[in-house]
Amino acid sequence: ARQAAAARAWRALLAWEASNPQSLDPAPHAARVLLAYSQALLPLALYPDVWAEAAAWAGGDGGDVAAARSLLERGRAMLPGSPLLVLAAADLEEDAGDAEAATGVYEGALSPLAADDAAAAGPSPSPARAGGGSAGPSPKEGGEGGGGETAAAAAAPPPPPLPPDP
Numbered sequence: 001a002r003q004a005a006a007a008r009a010w011r012a013l014l015a016w017e018a019s020n021p022q023s024l025d026p027a028p029h030a031a032r033v034l035l036a037y038s039q040a041l042l043p044l045a046l047y048p049d050v051w052a053e054a055a056a057w058a059g060g061d062g063g064d065v066a067a068a069r070s071l072l073e074r075g076r077a078m079l080p081g082s083p084l085l086v087l088a089a090a091d092l093e094e095d096a097g098d099a100e101a102a103t104g105v106y107e108g109a110l111s112p113l114a115a116d117d118a119a120a121a122g123p124s125p126s127p128a129r130a131g132g133g134s135a136g137p138s139p140k141e142g143g144e145g146g147g148g149e150t151a152a153a154a155a156a157p158p159p160p161p162l163p164p165d166p
Helices: 002-018 026-040 048-059 065-078 083-095 099-121 151-155
Strands: none
Touching (some): 002 026, 002 048, 026 048, 048 065, 048 083
């Protein structure tokens, strides 16, 4: 409850700073808002929307794209599973005109999922093991003809059976 109250207070302060009550010129106003975000990110580091808002302020209206990129990288390091931060980083790269970098952001976010899928599928059996032979893994598969399975593969449960086709 205290953390939620603190988050509401920080959000109120950020909204107040963004409203520019002092009628500052754009450059000092943006610097002041970014300072408020940098301070707010200390207690609100686990809130991905605050990271995305801070990056939007840093890179918005011809701002500092490198600073926005740095904020999003720090946020993604803090919250690696955040889809919001992945999308914000890709949007930043697209807005900067670098479609290749945006593609890299998406691929970087999807590569752990592909690795998880490959690990969940388990090792593909070699012809000797599939036929019931006891040759074990080939030297190319990391063995010299021993147990045939790695410890991780032996400990992993088999995948559930597929449902029958209708």
